[in-house]
Amino acid sequence: MSLSNVKCTVANCRYWQNENCQATGIEVNVDEGGKQAKDSMHTQCHTFEQK
Secondary structure, three states: OOOOOOEOOOOOEOOEEOOEEOOOOOOEEEOOOOOOOOOHHHEEEOOOOEO
16 A cells, blocks of 8 residues: 655656655655754655666
8 A cells, every 4th residue: 555645756766656656655864864854955755766
């Protein structure tokens, strides 16, 4: 079962399909570690796997 309503524009990701994430879970971390980000530009998706 994939996550619903998780938008993605990384077309070369294994889980990307029609601008939606088809992974069963996602992992997002803060750049440079820690537990708080100032905005979305300071985060990164670790679910990404290249096709």
